[in-house]
Amino acid sequence: MDEEPPPSDPITELITTYNELNSSVISEITGNISPLEFMRYVARNRPFVFRGGASEWEATQTWNVPELKALLKGQSVNVAVTPKGNADSPTRDGDGELLFVKPCEEHQTFEEFIDFVSQQGVRVATSATSSEKEIRYAQTQNDNLRNEYATLFSHVERDIPWARIALQQVPEAINLWIGNSLSTTALHKDNYENIYVQIIGQKHFALLPPLDYACVNEQELPPASYMRDEDGILKIVKEGGEKVPFATWDPDREGNETVYSKLATPMRVTLMPGDMLYLPALWYHKVSQSCSEEGICCAVNYWFDMEFGGSLYPLCNFARSSGLAVLKT
Amino acid sequence: MDEEPPPSDPITELITTYNELNSSVISEITGNISPLEFMRYVARNRPFVFRGGASEWEATQTWNVPELKALLKGQSVNVAVTPKGNADSPTRDGDGELLFVKPCEEHQTFEEFIDFVSQQGVRVATSATSSEKEIRYAQTQNDNLRNEYATLFSHVERDIPWARIALQQVPEAINLWIGNSLSTTALHKDNYENIYVQIIGQKHFALLPPLDYACVNEQELPPASYMRDEDGILKIVKEGGEKVPFATWDPDREGNETVYSKLATPMRVTLMPGDMLYLPALWYHKVSQSCSEEGICCAVNYWFDMEFGGSLYPLCNFARSSGLAVLKT
Ligand SMILES: O=C(O)CCC(=O)C(=O)O
Numbered sequence: 001m002d003e004e005p006p007p008s009d010p011i012t013e014l015i016t017t018y019n020e021l022n023s024s025v026i027s028e029i030t031g032n033i034s035p036l037e038f039m040r041y042v043a044r045n046r047p048f049v050f051r052g053g054a055s056e057w058e059a060t061q062t063w064n065v066p067e068l069k070a071l072l073k074g075q076s077v078n079v080a081v082t083p084k085g086n087a088d089s090p091t092r093d094g095d096g097e098l099l100f101v102k103p104c105e106e107h108q109t110f111e112e113f114i115d116f117v118s119q120q121g122v123r124v125a126t127s128a129t130s131s132e133k134e135i136r137y138a139q140t141q142n143d144n145l146r147n148e149y150a151t152l153f154s155h156v157e158r159d160i161p162w163a164r165i166a167l168q169q170v171p172e173a174i175n176l177w178i179g180n181s182l183s184t185t186a187l188h189k190d191n192y193e194n195i196y197v198q199i200i201g202q203k204h205f206a207l208l209p210p211l212d213y214a215c216v217n218e219q220e221l222p223p224a225s226y227m228r229d230e231d232g233i234l235k236i237v238k239e240g241g242e243k244v245p246f247a248t249w250d251p252d253r254e255g256n257e258t259v260y261s262k263l264a265t266p267m268r269v270t271l272m273p274g275d276m277l278y279l280p281a282l283w284y285h286k287v288s289q290s291c292s293e294e295g296i297c298c299a300v301n302y303w304f305d306m307e308f309g310g311s312l313y314p315l316c317n318f319a320r321s322s323g324l325a326v327l328k329t
Numbered sequence: 330m331d332e333e334p335p336p337s338d339p340i341t342e343l344i345t346t347y348n349e350l351n352s353s354v355i356s357e358i359t360g361n362i363s364p365l366e367f368m369r370y371v372a373r374n375r376p377f378v379f380r381g382g383a384s385e386w387e388a389t390q391t392w393n394v395p396e397l398k399a400l401l402k403g404q405s406v407n408v409a410v411t412p413k414g415n416a417d418s419p420t421r422d423g424d425g426e427l428l429f430v431k432p433c434e435e436h437q438t439f440e441e442f443i444d445f446v447s448q449q450g451v452r453v454a455t456s457a458t459s460s461e462k463e464i465r466y467a468q469t470q471n472d473n474l475r476n477e478y479a480t481l482f483s484h485v486e487r488d489i490p491w492a493r494i495a496l497q498q499v500p501e502a503i504n505l506w507i508g509n510s511l512s513t514t515a516l517h518k519d520n521y522e523n524i525y526v527q528i529i530g531q532k533h534f535a536l537l538p539p540l541d542y543a544c545v546n547e548q549e550l551p552p553a554s555y556m557r558d559e560d561g562i563l564k565i566v567k568e569g570g571e572k573v574p575f576a577t578w579d580p581d582r583e584g585n586e587t588v589y590s591k592l593a594t595p596m597r598v599t600l601m602p603g604d605m606l607y608l609p610a611l612w613y614h615k616v617s618q619s620c621s622e623e624g625i626c627c628a629v630n631y632w633f634d635m636e637f638g639g640s641l642y643p644l645c646n647f648a649r650s651s652g653l654a655v656l657k658t
């Protein structure tokens with residue numbers, strides 16, 4: 001889209017004022033952080049990266065493929081399978097219709113899963129069959145580190161004390177993410193305060209503040225899932241049910257822009273093992289990853305309920321409704 | 330105005346969502362408050378009253394008319410003089426034009442000022458001349474407690490430690506307010522975090538969150554001042570210069586409503602001697618007062634610079650521009 005954003009409408013002013021008053025370079029913390037310091041970031045709804053904040057964790061110090069295999073020996077795990085590493089993401093089906101496509105969820109032993117993920121680099125380099133090219137990602141986001149992966153839980157912090165004290169609550173969910181560089185998590189937002197901790201490999205975040213709603217081109221997408229056909233090939237299958245409102249713009253690609261997208265200045269940060277990211281509630285995030293030498297990427301994140309009281313939530317909601325209303329006309 | 334607010338436009342949704350998620354009854358704190366607890370209120374941009382937070386201050390314990398006279402003996406002070414207690418307020422002139430009218434500023438000895446203010450109740454009851462009916466209010470808002478009234482400063486806290494630590498700054502201004510029940514401060518907002526401390530008498534606040542912009546009927550008012558004519562009578566005199574954007578709706582009176590005003594649910598709080606109010610940045614406030622038995626009302630407030638980084642300021646600005654745009658059409 002080549003149109004310019006309307007120069008002096010309230011939405012253009014909102015996005016440009018924010019960008020003038022806020023850097024698109026992330027704040028970096030080293031050493032230590034207190035609950036009060038953390039609360040100052042929460043108050044501003046601004047992210048930071050805490051370099052090395054988890055470098056002493058047992059997980060960061062000891063996890064690798066053999067160690068994880070030993071810890072999870074014989075256990076069955078839930079795996080998201082997709083043809084292109086696009087779990088929970090806006091994807092066109094064969095007819096060109098844009099759908100919100102969920103992954104095919106399958107169970108397998110942890111050993112089979114981690115071998116498949118870690119050896120994929122080798123396999124893709126050689127000639128792989130279509131099922132060998134599939135992308136697998138353990139990403140259930142259902143508090144899996146205190147359930148499915150409970151045997152690993154003692155290797156990370158139970159909660160994040162500076163966040164628990166500041167927010168006056170324990171985490172609502174603690175999630176483990178294991179995949180490789182072929183998985184990408186599409187731009188989306190969550191109603192949670194998120195403390196994201198890198199354990200193995202790297203994660204690359206592109207972040208947009210919630211008031212950039214008008215840039216992300218939210219659309220109502222029919223829900224769908226990948227399912228295997230009789231030959232075991234993954235096919236997109238539309239589901240009935242309510243449409244899913246979802247961002248369709250990808251800050252790293254042409255296409256699906258709104259007139260406002262060019263105003264967005266994504267904040268980019270790469271997490272190294274032991275780094276922590278505070279990803280504030282309602283921020284849009286797109287997440288890609290790079291593997292360790294063993295061919296995996298592993299992270300843990302803590303979701304804390306966000307505060308719906310106060311001004312932030314109603315105002316962000318207002319920016320969203322206003323953006324949708326203007327873009328519809 | 331009898332029109333109903335549009336039922337499902339984004340501004341109606343903004344105001345009603347906020348009211349559903351936030352009580353219009355103010356939070357009360359007793360005992361103690363830490364910087365972290367304070368920061369949680371700043372993060373939500375929500376007011377609280379800290380009952381008795383300043384009850385041990387020397388000011389609260391010792392100030393009264395004779396004591397203040399002794400402390401300020403012979404000193405000349407700046408006094409705002411108005412015919413109706415309406416300093417800095419939208420007022421109609423003789424032609425019915427709505428103006429932003431500033432008070433007549435005069436200098437007098439503190440003794441003359443405080444006698445005039447404290448004896449006004451008696452005077453108004455008997456037949457007073459028009460100049461005896463004038464309302465005087467010491468309200469310069471220019472850091473007067475560290476300048477004009479510096480001899481009183483050691484009787485209050487230098488800063489408010491829990492606010493100074495949380496906000497990482499010393500107060501930008503500390504102001505003393507001395508008047509009687511005939512002065513009212515019109516609904517307005519400030520770009521400051523405000524800690525307001527009642528010393529003598531009572532103050533009655535009506536508070537509206539910043540996102541209620543569309544309720545307050547902001548208009549561009551020509552500036553004016555009260556000036557004395559040759560007979561010493563206060564007259565409104567229009568000034569040249571830029572118009573002043575100012576709220577014209579009074580939550581306690583009919584008139585000047587917008588279609589959204591009826592959605593507002595003002596939060597009301599009365600401060601007693603020794604009480605402190607946290608009045609968050611950008612909140613609209615209308616302030617009236619009740620005298621002590623001596624016929625005065627006295628308060629001290631601390632203004633801290635607000636945070637322009639983060640989401641709050643751009644989003645409030647957006648709610649304002651959107652409200653103005655909708656109301657203009
Ligand atoms: O790590 C990922 O792939 C996505 C993380 C994410 O979306 C989250 O933590 O909310």
Ligand SMILES: O=C(O)CCC(=O)C(=O)O
Nearest residue numbers: 506514519523525616630
């Ligand atoms: O006390 C008053 O009359 C007004 C106080 C006020 O507006 C303020 O503290 O910002």
